[in-house]
Amino acid sequence: MFTNAKRYIKLYGMFLSHYLKAVMHSRTDFIIGFLAFFLIQFGGIAFIALVFRQIPDLLGWSFYDLLFIYGFANIPRGIDHMFTDYLWLLAGNVIVEGEFDRYLLRPIHPLFQIIAQRFQPDGVGEVIIGILLVVYASIKGGIIFSPTKLLIFIVMIIFSTIIYTSIKLILSSIAFWTKRSQSILFMFYSMSEFAKYPLEIYHKFIRTFITYIVPFALTAYIPASYFLGASSLFKSLGLTILISLTALFLGLKIFNLGIKNYESVGN
Amino acid sequence: MKKLLRTYLPFTKAVMQGFMAYRMNFYVYILGELFQTVVLIYIWFAIFSSATSEVIQGFTFKQMVGYVVMSTLTSMLIGNEVHWDISQDVKSGRIATNLIKPVNYQLLKFFNCIGNIGINLTFLFLPLWGGYTIFDFISNGVIPNITNGLLYLVSVSLSALILFYINYLFGLAAFFIEYVFGFIFAKEAILKLLSGQLIPLTFFPKGLFNVFKFLPFAGLVYTPTMIYLGKFSEEDLLFNLGVQAVWVLLLMALTQLVWRKAIKRLTILGG
Numbered sequence: 001m002f003t004n005a006k007r008y009i010k011l012y013g014m015f016l017s018h019y020l021k022a023v024m025h026s027r028t029d030f031i032i033g034f035l036a037f038f039l040i041q042f043g044g045i046a047f048i049a050l051v052f053r054q055i056p057d058l059l060g061w062s063f064y065d066l067l068f069i070y071g072f073a074n075i076p077r078g079i080d081h082m083f084t085d086y087l088w089l090l091a092g093n094v095i096v097e098g099e100f101d102r103y104l105l106r107p108i109h110p111l112f113q114i115i116a117q118r119f120q121p122d123g124v125g126e127v128i129i130g131i132l133l134v135v136y137a138s139i140k141g142g143i144i145f146s147p148t149k150l151l152i153f154i155v156m157i158i159f160s161t162i163i164y165t166s167i168k169l170i171l172s173s174i175a176f177w178t179k180r181s182q183s184i185l186f187m188f189y190s191m192s193e194f195a196k197y198p199l200e201i202y203h204k205f206i207r208t209f210i211t212y213i214v215p216f217a218l219t220a221y222i223p224a225s226y227f228l229g230a231s232s233l234f235k236s237l238g239l240t241i242l243i244s245l246t247a248l249f250l251g252l253k254i255f256n257l258g259i260k261n262y263e264s265v266g267n
Numbered sequence: 268m269k270k271l272l273r274t275y276l277p278f279t280k281a282v283m284q285g286f287m288a289y290r291m292n293f294y295v296y297i298l299g300e301l302f303q304t305v306v307l308i309y310i311w312f313a314i315f316s317s318a319t320s321e322v323i324q325g326f327t328f329k330q331m332v333g334y335v336v337m338s339t340l341t342s343m344l345i346g347n348e349v350h351w352d353i354s355q356d357v358k359s360g361r362i363a364t365n366l367i368k369p370v371n372y373q374l375l376k377f378f379n380c381i382g383n384i385g386i387n388l389t390f391l392f393l394p395l396w397g398g399y400t401i402f403d404f405i406s407n408g409v410i411p412n413i414t415n416g417l418l419y420l421v422s423v424s425l426s427a428l429i430l431f432y433i434n435y436l437f438g439l440a441a442f443f444i445e446y447v448f449g450f451i452f453a454k455e456a457i458l459k460l461l462s463g464q465l466i467p468l469t470f471f472p473k474g475l476f477n478v479f480k481f482l483p484f485a486g487l488v489y490t491p492t493m494i495y496l497g498k499f500s501e502e503d504l505l506f507n508l509g510v511q512a513v514w515v516l517l518l519m520a521l522t523q524l525v526w527r528k529a530i531k532r533l534t535i536l537g538g
Contacts, residue, residue: 047465
């Protein structure tokens with residue numbers, strides 16, 4: 001078990017260093033991608049800033065509270081974007097073009113190969129803007145990070161990332177049955193928009209839906225509200241861990257079922 | 268004219284036929300994009316409940332919903348795939364076969380774009396606009412103003428042209444850079460903010476607003492939407508339509524210029 005894990009870590013390191021070399025090779029691409037995802041987030045921040053020129057607070061949430069939630073949302077999203085971007089391709093043309101066959105031929109788990117296949121530096125832009133926003137909002141909003149809180153923050157980010165990855169894994173695995181599932185993946189992924197703002201603004205149905213069914217609320221608002229003093233640690237962290245592990249379990253199950261069901265397009 | 272249509276209309280038809288095969292996917296994608304609109308309406312509701320006055324920057328809540336709906340519909344209506352198509356043509360080298368055909372590349376893409384807009388109009392804009400108008404009539408008793416509607420048609424036609432030229436330019440970027448995907452994403456992010464799709468441009472600080480209203484992006488969504496809602500004075504109306512028209516001409520010239528530069532750089536491998 002342990003030697004296996006060691007082998008996988010070593011392999012991932014090799015894949016990653018190979019990738020970083022390629023990234024450094026085309027530095028303009030890196031900068032363009034970085035700027036693109038930076039700019040996309042800038043639009044959302046500008047929106048919040050413009051709106052707060054008109055109102056003192058939003059249903060009791062201050063400008064900095066909103067920035068904190070918005071920033072938090074970007075960190076797990078960006079990390080997931082960096083490491084599991086290949087799932088978008090799996091949902092796209094990988095199955096149809098018969099590319100998946102080669103992952104079945106190698107003596108490593110196919111999911112590991114898929115993850116290691118691609119490192120997407122575009123996600124770095126999202127992570128950096130997320131961290132900047134969280135730091136800025138914490139300083140301005142008077143949120144003090146003790147070492148324990150910082151640790152809790154990191155743990156929450158890890159489990160929030162797992163939620164992103166699991167949702168992508170479940171939906172891209174559908175492609176094993178339907179050949180392509182990119183549009184469905186895009187549709188559900190778009191629901192992460194809801195998580196960038198306080199849940200209270202939504203109808204109860206939407207709140208329940210994005211907490212328990214497509215649990216994006218756990219990637220931003222629910223963990224972030226602990227730091228904003230609006231929710232207990234037990235509730236924020238407990239719920240995030242519980243649901244993220246459930247989602248991951250489901251994701252892995254569906255992926256493995258999908259492989260069993262997979263029929264090569266042949267040639 | 269007749270000969271022109273006979274040559275180029277098949278390119279419009281091809282886009283529409285391609286669409287019919289992927290109709291389901293199209294709707295699923297649109298549903299994803301509509302979530303953003305739903306989020307926006309909820310946020311505006313929260314904003315108006317938190318505000319001290321009923322009117323913010325000249326908008327009541329109902330008018331703001333009208334703005335969100337019409338700006339979403341407008342950006343859906345004028346949307347085209349020209350930038351993706353061109354970058355694909357360049358990347359795959361298919362552009363070479365287009366260049367040896369006795370057709371004008373830009374006209375070809377223009378007729379593709381008409382196909383995109385035809386699809387958007389029939390399968391998205393009209394059903395959604397119809398639904399919203401009926402809803403607005405039943406719940407608020409609002410009947411759309413015909414003059415505004417006609418002026419909207421004029422303005423949105425100019426918007427469609429502006430977006431065609433902008434996307435054409437971004438497609439040509441594939442001649443100069445490799446990572447077009449990121450480039451186009453960045454463009455879309457900037458357009459969303461500067462076109463007024465995310466928030467009416469009047470919400471920007473006065474200094475910025477005075478700059479933005481001269482940019483081509485304001486003519487994409489903000490101008491037609493404000494015209495539809497009847498929020499422009501006569502003076503504003505003429506000014507904004509004028510800005511749109513001027514940009515159509517400027518961009519038309521610019522595309523020619525960039526095309527000439529781009530085509531010189533083209534190297535096709537193999538054949």
